[in-house]
Amino acid sequence: MSITSQLEPVPSFDYVIFGATGDLTMRKLLPALCRRFAEGQIPADAQIIGTARSPLDDAAYRERGLKALREYVREDEFVDATVERFLGLVHYVSLNGADAEGNWAGLSARLDAAGSERVRVFYLATAPDLYGAIAQNINEKGLRTEQSRIVLEKPIGTDLATARMVNEGVGRHFPENSIYRIDHYLGKEAVQNVIALRFANPMLERLWDRESIEYVQITAAETVGLEGRGGYYDGSGALRDMIQNHLLQVLTVVAMERPSSLDADALRDEKVRVLTSLKPLDRNNLAANVARGQYVRGTTRGQAVPAYREELPDEAPSNTETFVALKAEIDNPRWQGVPFYLRSGKRMPEKLTEIVIQFRAGEPGLFGAARPGSRLVIRVQPNESVILPLFVKQPGSTFGLDEVDALSKLGEPGRIRFRDSYEGLMLDAVKGSPALFVRKDETEAAWAWVTPILQGWSEAANGPDAYAAGTWGPDSARELLARAGHQWVEDAAA
Ligand SMILES: NC(=O)C1=CN([C@@H]2O[C@H](COP(=O)(O)OP(=O)(O)OC[C@H]3O[C@@H](n4cnc5c(N)ncnc54)[C@H](OP(=O)(O)O)[C@@H]3O)[C@@H](O)[C@H]2O)C=CC1
Numbered sequence: 001m002s003i004t005s006q007l008e009p010v011p012s013f014d015y016v017i018f019g020a021t022g023d024l025t026m027r028k029l030l031p032a033l034c035r036r037f038a039e040g041q042i043p044a045d046a047q048i049i050g051t052a053r054s055p056l057d058d059a060a061y062r063e064r065g066l067k068a069l070r071e072y073v074r075e076d077e078f079v080d081a082t083v084e085r086f087l088g089l090v091h092y093v094s095l096n097g098a099d100a101e102g103n104w105a106g107l108s109a110r111l112d113a114a115g116s117e118r119v120r121v122f123y124l125a126t127a128p129d130l131y132g133a134i135a136q137n138i139n140e141k142g143l144r145t146e147q148s149r150i151v152l153e154k155p156i157g158t159d160l161a162t163a164r165m166v167n168e169g170v171g172r173h174f175p176e177n178s179i180y181r182i183d184h185y186l187g188k189e190a191v192q193n194v195i196a197l198r199f200a201n202p203m204l205e206r207l208w209d210r211e212s213i214e215y216v217q218i219t220a221a222e223t224v225g226l227e228g229r230g231g232y233y234d235g236s237g238a239l240r241d242m243i244q245n246h247l248l249q250v251l252t253v254v255a256m257e258r259p260s261s262l263d264a265d266a267l268r269d270e271k272v273r274v275l276t277s278l279k280p281l282d283r284n285n286l287a288a289n290v291a292r293g294q295y296v297r298g299t300t301r302g303q304a305v306p307a308y309r310e311e312l313p314d315e316a317p318s319n320t321e322t323f324v325a326l327k328a329e330i331d332n333p334r335w336q337g338v339p340f341y342l343r344s345g346k347r348m349p350e351k352l353t354e355i356v357i358q359f360r361a362g363e364p365g366l367f368g369a370a371r372p373g374s375r376l377v378i379r380v381q382p383n384e385s386v387i388l389p390l391f392v393k394q395p396g397s398t399f400g401l402d403e404v405d406a407l408s409k410l411g412e413p414g415r416i417r418f419r420d421s422y423e424g425l426m427l428d429a430v431k432g433s434p435a436l437f438v439r440k441d442e443t444e445a446a447w448a449w450v451t452p453i454l455q456g457w458s459e460a461a462n463g464p465d466a467y468a469a470g471t472w473g474p475d476s477a478r479e480l481l482a483r484a485g486h487q488w489v490e491d492a493a494a
């Protein structure tokens with residue numbers, strides 16, 4: 001199975017979204033399907049069936065959908081006639097997915113009208129504690145067919161025990177090979193590109209180990225604060241919201257061994273090996289390896305912004321971290337002793353997701369003092385690109401040196417349109433391509449590593465360190481690297 005082919009038309013399907021009136025559906029899922037419809041990938045007889053408890057009919061739901069598409073599909077992509085045709089595929093069934101007495105007959109009738117041979121995707125975009133009950137009802141009401149898949153939104157649980165409960169709850173009603181746990185970072189072109197860069201370029205493949213690489217930094221910085229999601233976020237925090245899933249997934253593709261093929265299980269086997277080789281972080285070594293922060297008032301993009309606590313609905317005191325930086329180490333021969341620094345925070349100075357591979361410095365030689373090691377930067381967002389500075393001869397000089405960037409803009413005009421990460425993943429579920437979804441053992445391995453950090457924090461005397469909104473996090477994040485003689489990239493550039 002190829003992970004690159006994304007635009008071939010797919011056979012007709014029924015896509016059932018649970019949580020269809022919610023923020024995620026309106027902001028991401030409907031726009032993603034609409035764009036793919038506009039590109040001709042979705043057949044005209046596909047059905048997109050929204051379900052939620054709100055009492056709406058098709059017309060009222062389409063009206064909400066239209067409003068969302070106007071807001072979230074870029075103006076230059078929004079074509080009235082296409083959107084109208086797309087909305088013709090959209091239906092709504094009012095249904096409490098967790099209630100066996102709910103309107104399952106209504107959903108069944110809508111699906112039966114199309115027949116049971118087509119692919120059915122059940123996309124669960126509700127609170128995760130409903131996933132088990134929804135999966136059970138889908139199964140027991142006879143809606144799960146041979147060609148059915150169930151997509152689970154994050155978070156899968158809030159720690160290892162609850163993740164297992166979600167997995168077991170859904171697993172009782174769907175076989176693992178039909179369960180697609182979505183992590184939208186795996187849908188990002190530049191993250192997928194790490195696999196191509198590593199394994200399609202023998203030069204890089206040979207250099208990809210502890211002999212040549214001094215450290216790796218993975219940053220996912222956001223300028224936004226709570227965006228009205230305080231109810232969810234305050235019970236979560238940056239470690240659960242970003243590190244457990246997105247950043248650990250990025251780490252796995254950077255660090256995994258060469259898979260035997262690009263098949264889903266070959267890839268995921270290697271990713272699991274990375275996760276289970278992470279050295280434990282727990283109460284005994286947290287202080288030396290993990291920094292957490294919470295933003296206080298500050299300035300982002302020239303605008304004064306309130307403190308985290310002031311953004312919470314009741315302005316209650318909170319120990320939830322809005323920033324985490326940590327040093328992970330992988331206990332295997334390739335990576336022994338190489339720090340993987342992960343960092344994610346809200347209210348940072350820039351929206352930036354970046355992977356930095358710092359190569360080791362050279363020896364003093366022909367050109368004088370030791371040259372600093374090269375730094376390969378994979379910019380995930382914005383401006384997806386791969387940057388590799390190289391020393392070249394300074395024009396006109398007899399062997400003076402200049403540093404130039406070998407730069408590949410992945411999203412350059414003329415190349416394929418850069419898609420929102422949900423687009424490809426939603427259609428991969430239709431195609432039955434699970435390579436870019438997270439397997440049960442991966443999720444649980446990630447939680448097994450993260451849960452002792454959460455436990456350590458719950459026992460700690462101190463809460464998160466304060467950092468001003470609009471900065472790169474608390475001093476403790478810089479000190480974490482300084483102890484090893486390293487710096488975060490933007491500190492080094494300053
Ligand atoms: N929003 C985002 O950017 C992201 C969200 N997620 C995850 O996606 C999921 C949904 O998030 P979000 O859209 O923000 O949440 P919202 O609170 O905005 O939406 C929840 C949806 O679930 C529906 N719902 C609630 N209970 C039931 C039920 N018993 N049966 C059927 N539908 C029900 C609600 O509709 P009604 O009240 O009408 O039933 C609503 O459509 C969560 O797990 C979240 O963590 C993940 C990544 C990003």
Ligand SMILES: O=C1O[C@H](COP(=O)(O)O)[C@@H](O)[C@H](O)[C@H]1O
Pocket residue numbers: 184220222241242353
């Ligand atoms: O899953 C989540 O991701 C977003 C960040 O996603 P990105 O694609 O914009 O980098 C984050 O804002 C949100 O808190 C989190 O739940």
